[in-house]
Amino acid sequence: MGNTDFQCSHRVAVPPPRSFLLSIKSSLKETFFPDDPFRQFKNQPVARKLILGLQYFMPILEWAPRYTFEYFKADVVAGITIASLAVPQGISYANLASLPPIIGLYSSFVPPLIYAMLGSSRDLAIGTVAVPSLLISSMLGEVVNPHQNTKLYVQLVVTATFFAGVFQASLGFLRLGFIVDFLSHATIVGFMGGAATVVCLQQLKGILGLVHFTRGTDLVSVMKSILGQTHKIGHLKKGLNPPSLSELAFGSQYLSTAIKTGLITGLIALAEGIAVGRSFAMFKNYHIDGNKEMIAFGMMNIAGSCTSCYLTSGPFSRTAVNFNAGCRTAVSNIVMATAVMITLLFLTPLFHYTPLVVLSSIIISAMLGLIDYEAAIHLWKVDKFDFVICIGSYFGVVFGSVEIGLVIAIVISLLRVLLFVARPRTCVLGNIPNSINYRSVDQYPVAQSVPGILILQIEAPIYFANSNYLRERILRWINEEEDKLKSSLEIGLQYVVLRYEWTSTFAVCSIDTSGISMLEEVKKTLDRKGLKLVLANPGSEVMKKLDRSKFIEAIGDEWIYLTVAEAVGACNFMLHSCKTNSKTVDSEEADNNV
Structure with missing residues (x-):
């Protein structure tokens, strides 16, 4: 009996293959034309396209007739x-x-x-x-x-x-x-x-x-010096x-x-x-x-x-x-x-x-009016890093030069972008009681961990810049979970579920070859520990690259699920099946001994 016996509504699909030129065209369109400005030109006669083109580059031609x-x-x-x-x-x-x-x-x-x-x-x-x-x-x-x-x-x-x-x-x-x-x-x-x-x-x-001022102290001399230098x-x-x-x-x-x-x-x-x-x-x-x-x-x-x-x-x-x-x-x-x-x-x-x-x-x-101290106070309350960028830019301009202030601000901003990519956020998920929702145990203290299953969420694309960090962080989560379970004498860790968060909140839907190598290393480490790697919610781009790299074949497509709830359900099904099989074997051995 395997997890293929577990019934789930749908499986994660690998997107159909597309030609290289079509992929490049799609990528360029999403990068440079996210608003699809050519949509209005579709299925229009040539004369209408000419008018629309003039209106696009000269908006006054669009609203002037309605003026x-x-x-x-x-x-x-x-x-x-x-x-x-x-x-x-x-x-x-x-x-x-x-x-x-x-x-x-x-x-x-x-x-x-x-x-x-x-x-x-x-x-x-x-x-x-x-x-x-x-x-x-x-x-x-x-x-x-x-x-x-x-x-x-x-x-x-x-x-x-x-x-x-x-x-x-x-x-x-x-x-x-x-x-x-x-x-x-x-x-x-x-x-x-x-x-x-x-x-x-x-x-x-x-x-x-005032460049030249009078040495006289009488009112007339002083006023003459002031008014005479306009x-x-x-x-x-x-x-x-x-x-x-x-x-x-x-x-x-x-x-x-x-x-x-x-x-x-x-x-x-x-x-x-x-x-x-x-x-x-x-x-x-x-x-x-x-x-x-x-x-x-x-x-x-x-x-x-x-x-x-x-x-x-x-x-x-x-x-x-x-x-x-x-x-x-x-x-x-x-x-x-x-x-x-x-x-x-x-x-x-x-x-x-x-x-x-x-x-x-x-x-x-x-x-x-340009010295917006209220905005600076707001930055301090909301995001300390943004406040550092603001203050760095301000003091760079005041005590250095305009160019220095601009460079400082841009460098700090780029550093923050690099930190977001190189040190992405990962967290442990738990089940919200009486629901099928899984949320961060840090954000939701009521979220309960699932016995024998560690659910990790990755909130960033997996690239060469963060693959080593993610590998170390995932293995650290696993080691900490194993130590915690050993000390509490609970059921040992059996499954590690990785959730790819690619909703509109995090927009994570990509992976490169370094990221795939990282997953392969994590899988090998888990295999040595006797643990099983399970994937939940991978995006289409991730699935396409995992399929081409043969990683899906290595992990088994039966261990990839649409949702965390389905992945946890399959893992619990396997844990229950293993317990049942173990009891059956023990019972048969006892009968043979008798």
């Missing part, structure tokens, strides 16, 4: 509102990037128009951003002094913006948006907070701004954006620095813009396509680099104002760009006498 006058009124109000913020903020952030103030206004004109046609967010307000502005100033300022060689510095900034746009658009076209996911929420909180602190400290010079913005040239295609410094000796600056600032701007867009989309219950956003960001920055603009994204402050002003579509960006255009054509002389302290005040007021 109403009510939407237009709301967008005009929102657009004028954010324009009132965009003009002073653009000048301020250009000053932060060590650029001529007029470039900040240029950057609030062309990029919003491009995004309105290509972007998928209804609420995102496009403009210059504080942290990339600081990055540009710190990275390019190391090789070129922006005050002594302004022309070369502006050329490098425009070139960096071009490469940032190319990088962003490439991520979108190649469907590599998951790269941005490596900048976790904790990383962004710490990085933004550190950058905001540095910016606030830098702007104290603009706030205080620093002004100065002359702002009238007119729209001049072309800057010829300013791209592809032959400069500092090209590598411009490329590095473009890649880093492009990634930061992309992460911030997509995060802000998704946050506000959630409030209105609609979805934005991350890859479309990358293409839109990339194209608007490429266009901006050719029209005297520097890097733009979707800043939180401007988007929040746009959202609260009641915007309905991306037309609010067009209205804002129109208002900026009017400013460039007619109103720039009005800013000549604006004190620089006003710009510093605007920057500091915007930066204080």
Whole structure:
């Protein structure tokens, strides 16, 4: 009598074989096209496919036919509102990037128009951003002094913006948006907070701004010294954006620095813009396509680099104002760009006498909102490792540099990913009384172990990075269970059930050759101990590879079950059968002796 006599509803099936090309196609589709963007093109005539293709790359063509006058009124109000913020903020952030103030206004004109046609967010307000502005100033300022060689510095900034746009658009076209996911929420909180602190400290010079002070102590002398040193913005040239295609410094000796600056600032701007867009989309219950956003960001920055603009994204402050002003579509960006255009054509002389302290005040007021101490406290309460990432990023920026802070945050984040893979969680399962459910005995103290059976759950893919650890951990569980049973004089261990948790909670459904070798070693060790290895709930990918490696043949397909309950039932059936056979043999021997 064997466990084949045990009746179970279904057996675990090995998936039917597929050709290599079909497998590659399926893997690439799941990796790069999880949202299946080509689904809408199926069974459509050529003309319809052309229209759908244009709507995919230019979302404005999709919603423009449904645009109403009510939407237009709301967008005009929102657009004028954010324009009132965009003009002073653009000048301020250009000053932060060590650029001529007029470039900040240029950057609030062309990029919003491009995004309105290509972007998928209804609420995102496009403009210059504080942290990339600081990055540009710190990275390019190391090789070129922006005050002594302004022309070369502006050329490098425009070139960096071009490469940032190319990088962003490439991520979108190649469907590599998951790269941005490596900048976790904790990383962004710490990085933004550190950058905001540095910016606030830098702007104290603009706030205080006293270089030569009087030695007189009378009130008149002191007030004259203070009021007589007011620093002004100065002359702002009238007119729209001049072309800057010829300013791209592809032959400069500092090209590598411009490329590095473009890649880093492009990634930061992309992460911030997509995060802000998704946050506000959630409030209105609609979805934005991350890859479309990358293409839109990339194209608007490429266009901006050719029209005297520097890097733009979707800043939180401007988007929040746009959202609260009641915007309905991306037309609010067009209205804002129109208002900026009017400013460039007619109103720039009005800013000549604006004190620089006003710009510093605007920057500091915007930066204080980026120091999100409540989010840091929340990270501490929920996940200490995320808090370490946040603090590491913050102090790296404040006491080192923006680049050091970013590197520290990314390294710690990658270390955490490696730890999740290399040191996966395993646990012992027990039966919840009066049910067929098996859960962790640590999480559920009422869960009861099954006599003679050790049930282990693996909550990670089994790869070369964790196979040795899992082998050692499984054998340790077995040794500890055997020692515990010996000391308690209970029934000895007979079966070890390995459960592959591949539900949506853990998403474990894969194994490589190192993992298969690990299972073979575990099986050999159990065979020497007189124990039986049983598998429960293996995924299709796991079954396919176990079948090809002949491991199923070695273990026996009768020892692979759909659920832990069926596996435990089969093991209990065998334990009961062994006891019955043992009693029968003992009875026959007793009769023979008589």
